[in-house]
Amino acid sequence: MAALGIAMGGGNWFSALALGVTLLKCLLIPTYHSTDFEVHRNWLAITHSLPVSQWYYEATSEWTLDYPPFFAWFEYALSHVAKYFDQEMLNVRNLNYSSSRTLLFQRFSVIFTDALFVYAVHECCKCIDGKKAGKELTEKPKFILSVLLLWNFGLLIVDHIHFQYNGFLFGLMLLSIARLFQKRHMEGAFLFAVLLHFKHIYLYVAPAYGVYLLRSYCFTANKPDGSIRWNSFSFVRVISLGLIVFLVSALSLGPFLALNQLPQVLSRLFPFKRGLCHAYWAPNFWALYNALDKVLSIIGLELKLLDPNKIPKASMTSGLVQQFQHTVLPSVTPLATLICTLIAILPSVFCLWFKPQGPRGFLRCLILCALSSFLFGWHVHEKAILLAVLPMSLLSVGKAGDASIFLILTTTGHYSLFPLLFTAPELPTKILLMLLFTTYSISSLKTLFSVPSFKKIKEKKDGRDLVLLLPVSLPKQGGRARTSRELPGRCTAFPA
Numbered sequence: 001m002a003a004l005g006i007a008m009g010g011g012n013w014f015s016a017l018a019l020g021v022t023l024l025k026c027l028l029i030p031t032y033h034s035t036d037f038e039v040h041r042n043w044l045a046i047t048h049s050l051p052v053s054q055w056y057y058e059a060t061s062e063w064t065l066d067y068p069p070f071f072a073w074f075e076y077a078l079s080h081v082a083k084y085f086d087q088e089m090l091n092v093r094n095l096n097y098s099s100s101r102t103l104l105f106q107r108f109s110v111i112f113t114d115a116l117f118v119y120a121v122h123e124c125c126k127c128i129d130g131k132k133a134g135k136e137l138t139e140k141p142k143f144i145l146s147v148l149l150l151w152n153f154g155l156l157i158v159d160h161i162h163f164q165y166n167g168f169l170f171g172l173m174l175l176s177i178a179r180l181f182q183k184r185h186m187e188g189a190f191l192f193a194v195l196l197h198f199k200h201i202y203l204y205v206a207p208a209y210g211v212y213l214l215r216s217y218c219f220t221a222n223k224p225d226g227s228i229r230w231n232s233f234s235f236v237r238v239i240s241l242g243l244i245v246f247l248v249s250a251l252s253l254g255p256f257l258a259l260n261q262l263p264q265v266l267s268r269l270f271p272f273k274r275g276l277c278h279a280y281w282a283p284n285f286w287a288l289y290n291a292l293d294k295v296l297s298i299i300g301l302e303l304k305l306l307d308p309n310k311i312p313k314a315s316m317t318s319g320l321v322q323q324f325q326h327t328v329l330p331s332v333t334p335l336a337t338l339i340c341t342l343i344a345i346l347p348s349v350f351c352l353w354f355k356p357q358g359p360r361g362f363l364r365c366l367i368l369c370a371l372s373s374f375l376f377g378w379h380v381h382e383k384a385i386l387l388a389v390l391p392m393s394l395l396s397v398g399k400a401g402d403a404s405i406f407l408i409l410t411t412t413g414h415y416s417l418f419p420l421l422f423t424a425p426e427l428p429t430k431i432l433l434m435l436l437f438t439t440y441s442i443s444s445l446k447t448l449f450s451v452p453s454f455k456k457i458k459e460k461k462d463g464r465d466l467v468l469l470l471p472v473s474l475p476k477q478g479g480r481a482r483t484s485r486e487l488p489g490r491c492t493a494f495p496a
Helices: 002-009 013-027 036-049 069-082 100-113 115-125 141-150 153-163 166-181 185-196 200-218 235-258 262-269 285-302 334-354 358-376 382-396 400-415 424-448 451-459 463-468
Strands: none
Touching: 013 100, 013 115, 013 141, 013 153, 036 069, 036 100, 036 153, 069 100, 069 235, 100 115, 100 153, 100 166, 115 141, 115 166, 141 382, 141 424, 153 166, 153 382, 153 400, 153 424, 166 185, 166 200, 166 358, 166 382, 185 200, 185 235, 200 235, 200 334, 200 358, 200 382, 235 262, 285 358, 334 358, 358 382, 382 400, 400 424
């Protein structure tokens, strides 16, 4: 801790924050890990001991390879380091194999690959406006953003207790966002294309990338009223973007296309037979839908309106990953969830096209796409909420209204992750970590958007953003807190 303090005082505060969270991750190594630990061990074994032609056919374990090819090659690269720790973990037949060396390797592989996430956070900090920066280091937006991202509670428990490689993947996403903020559009497009071939869940936010790049990069000029100047369309830029997508896709899927295995790969990537909801329900629309169907079925049985023998045995409350038929309400198909998701994202996509607001407008659209897919997507994991929480961190240090939304989203979203850690020894850890992160989020944003900041914003006639920061700060007057009705302006959910 003394070393961290010296680093903070010497100006190397970002390195100190990164080092501090890395030490915390090391302390979490002995904690509980989920079945995802065995999933990734099995993928190490598959990619190391079998030829490429068998990767997406191997089914000795129930945890078959179901990530895109780039992630398979990522596991392949890791396996060549893993063999120096414990060769037995690379045996496909060693189901549920575990050893102390295997544990250390897999835990440290997540910590090591988080270096990309740390770099991406550093690049994102360069994109933050420092006008609200206070005199103290801890009051600066860049410092607050670094803590909100590097020490994010959800990412810590999902990756370093539950066990996954989300930090590495979110690093790619945040880096692509940073490149778009820096007007390095080709790099941003390339990074996102690579990301899609590491984990296809990021398809949820692809509409935001596609529309933004087409509107703000391929069209090089606007009319004075902000509408599109159609004659500014650049075919060269469109072809360049298309070439990036094509080359990345060819590198990823080409070998399997040559082996006539593309249909098999796609069937693994999109296993619709897994059912509408994950074993642990994500708190979305379909959870409410399932709950309503369950209530109606109970009422129907009590009133003898339903035949008990005709009620489907596969229940959405069984905790199993499978398909089931709803008892009273119409059963939901993948196509229905796709339509609902598309309808939900259309307003934000239209806004991005017709009323572009630069990179920040793109970021808002990305967050809304992530939330729409979380609410209405097929077989949504509870961990998918991080797809909205982490990008929202970038907006939270810019405007008070965004900070308020961030606090609500991150608190409820992180709390929904609690069922992932169901073992008793981890209960104090998850409660303490969430309390610390939530307390810091509230206190730091309260400091950032305090009364002096309010006065400056009021002078710029933008005081309306502070109305939504109710959990964070309300200026005092006459010995009492002023209510939102007494503050100037009006309440808007996503201020421009």
